[in-house]
Amino acid sequence: MIRKFVGAVLAALAAMAGFWLMVAPFALGTQPEGATWNSATTTEFFTGLGVAAVGLAGAAAFAAAIHAELAARGLVTVRERQREPEPAAPQTSSAELAALLAPLVEALREDLDATDRERRQNGSTTLVASEDKR
Amino acid sequence: MRAKLGVTALALLFLAGLWLVAAPFVVGYQPRGTALTAATVNDLWIGGALAGGSFLGLAWYAADLLHELTTRRGKLRRTG
Numbered sequence: 374m375i376r377k378f379v380g381a382v383l384a385a386l387a388a389m390a391g392f393w394l395m396v397a398p399f400a401l402g403t404q405p406e407g408a409t410w411n412s413a414t415t416t417e418f419f420t421g422l423g424v425a426a427v428g429l430a431g432a433a434a435f436a437a438a439i440h441a442e443l444a445a446r447g448l449v450t451v452r453e454r455q456r457e458p459e460p461a462a463p464q465t466s467s468a469e470l471a472a473l474l475a476p477l478v479e480a481l482r483e484d485l486d487a488t489d490r491e492r493r494q495n496g497s498t499t500l501v502a503s504e505d506k507r
Numbered sequence: 508m509r510a511k512l513g514v515t516a517l518a519l520l521f522l523a524g525l526w527l528v529a530a531p532f533v534v535g536y537q538p539r540g541t542a543l544t545a546a547t548v549n550d551l552w553i554g555g556a557l558a559g560g561s562f563l564g565l566a567w568y569a570a571d572l573l574h575e576l577t578t579r580r581g582k583l584r585r586t587g
Contacts (some may be wrong), residue, residue, distance in 0.1 A: 380510075380517060381565040383560050383561060386560065394553055401545045403544065413531070413534070416530050420527055422522060423523060424523050431515075431520070432511070434510070
């Protein structure tokens, strides 16, 4: 852990040194204003650019390694991306609905059969039958 | 894996430091036999610090890794 922290600090310092190298020819006055860049300016600027880029990448890599180690030890919670809500499933399927309604249907059928039997015993006819007789 | 990237970056920074120290003489913007120019002095200081710092960082990393390995092995022997 400490070694990664030291590495991150050193890489960040190197990145700052790279930025300094990029501006040094202008800050120190070794590059005349308005003139084309001399060899010293070109060398320092592009070396500084590379040093700054590598330093930043190194610092980021060490910081990511520290974060991964902290997460592995359980000292840092890793945020999970929120899942998109799934479409709501129907609460009851057709099979469940049929099972629920089956006793009701059976009771209605028994009731209808019983009513039909009573009418036959009393000799009464249905409304449709009496209309047909007319 | 990420730490390996960081170590690679430190190694590259060490090489860049060495290049900065040598650049004034290799590129030729420091005339031989004359006093050091401001650009040369700047490059020597920054290059030396960069090479020295990254070398120390690499050495520290290797030493700490070695220490961790030996500590682990010692614990395994004690428990086994």
